[in-house]
Amino acid sequence: MKKFTIYSGIEPGKKGAGMFIQYFLRQCENNNVFFTLKYIPTPQNSLVKILKKAPFYDSLKNLYYHVYRAISSKNIDVKGKVLIFHPQSLGLDYTKNIIINTTEVFIYIFDNFFFCIKSYNYIPDNNTECLLCINNLAASRQKGCESFPNKIGYEKYLSFIELLKYYNEKITFLVQNQSQEDLIFQMFGRKSKIKTLGMFTGEFSLSVDREPLNIKTEFDFIFHNTLVEAKGILFFIKLCEALPFKTFLIPFKKIEVEKIIGRSLKLKNLVFYPCNWDSGLRDFIRSSKITVVPSLWSSPVEGSLIKSLYYSKNVAVVDIKTSFVSEIPDTICIKLPPSISKSVDLLLEHLKDDDDLNLNAKKWVIQYCENSKNNIVQFLKS
Structure with missing residues (x-):
């Protein structure tokens, strides 16, 4: 033994x-x-x-x-x-x-x-x-x-x-x-x-079936990651600032986010709604058009990314070549460049096309797990 x-x-x-x-x-x-x-x-x-x-x-x-x-x-x-x-x-x-x-x-x-x-x-x-x-x-x-x-x-x-x-x-x-x-x-x-x-x-059962959704609120973008600078919270906020006519959700308290980024936020298109996976976050991820998991370091396999790929309609990541992102097929997520302006263009293109990459992403996650x-x-x- x-x-x-x-x-x-x-x-x-x-x-x-x-x-x-x-x-x-x-x-x-x-x-x-x-x-x-x-x-x-x-x-x-x-x-x-x-x-x-x-x-x-x-x-x-x-x-x-x-x-x-x-x-x-x-x-x-x-x-x-x-x-x-x-x-x-x-x-x-x-x-x-x-x-x-x-x-x-x-x-x-x-x-x-x-x-x-x-x-x-x-x-x-x-x-x-x-x-x-x-x-x-x-x-x-x-x-x-x-x-x-x-x-x-x-x-x-x-x-x-x-x-x-x-x-x-x-x-x-x-x-x-x-x-x-x-x-x-x-x-x-x-x-x-x-x-x-x-x-x-x-943490979740592996099945390609979609469960009924109990939430009606739909945001264009939701942030899903730990509230740490290296995990892209400021990157997400800059996307929000560059897209004033799109709606954004951060599942943390406003004061917590402002402490991390070092400045106050007054954005009409940004909602702060503190919640965890079981108290609403999962449903918000499922209902939002694009879940953004913007880690900016050589991240290995982040749980937030795996869960987002499994549950979200579309997932956007920052294309860091030395991270796990480089091992994920381009066909199941949106890979953003470090440039905010270029990322905005790419995200708008996906919103316009009304993409839904979930089925292929879910199958990939099941195989990975x-x-x-x-x-x-x-x-x-x-």
Whole structure:
């Protein structure tokens, strides 16, 4: 029987990454893979909402994770195979100790922290990815980049990357897609061990049938992504500003969006309606003409994109060559250039033609998810 000790900086079941971890653990159980799970619990949403209003929120957050890491770091199982999820949240010192003291390590790659201290390798204002640190890690310091989601010093980050290179022979990187595999090879060399698992969370049933729609409101465009600059919120707002006669929906609070972009918004064609997947977002995506998932970094398989392709009439993405988008057929989504003006022209063309790419997109998503499920099972059985 295969056995793992699993260390995770993200609590299973919490948000996108946590949903994948939860699905992975369920597959371990289904395939008779024994595992011991050690993770850092995510603070409850209600508590986070209260503390976010406090001026010392960031300090409290850092203290919380520091204490948990200090407790957890004394409990490392040095026997057998180890699987690590999200080392930057788990803690770099803790992760380093795990890697040093175990013989076989698997690291599942959620984002690009393995070469970008910000995790999301994005150049503000360029609407494109940044690859400077692939060849020169010191570029992050020169550019003044700050770590995300947790505060990590440059020296600690550089030391962690050097450790990954030093122990490269006993590390296997578990990646989501081909572009991510290519970036790993560029960073750690062609001898790196890599297995492609994909990304599937099991959040929805796979069927080509369309369910009845219970909502009558139809927007021209809806934003579907995490509220982070690298995931294209400003790009979406600029589209809104360039298309004053089209309707736009952002499923977040106005004040949250303004905080991210650093300015106030007074657009008559833009509606802010805070909602999550189960409280209206899914129906808004199904009813809107085009769902925009405008990530501007070398993003792997984003859950928002998979769900949008499955449920939306049409999906628009920014064509980043080193992202998962480059592996998606042009026939099932609208691939936008970094230029806002050119993107506007392309979107208007699709609205005029009254396109509906959903059926082909849904079939593609079903096949992708089935492949991902099979890859995970094969890995667990190997």
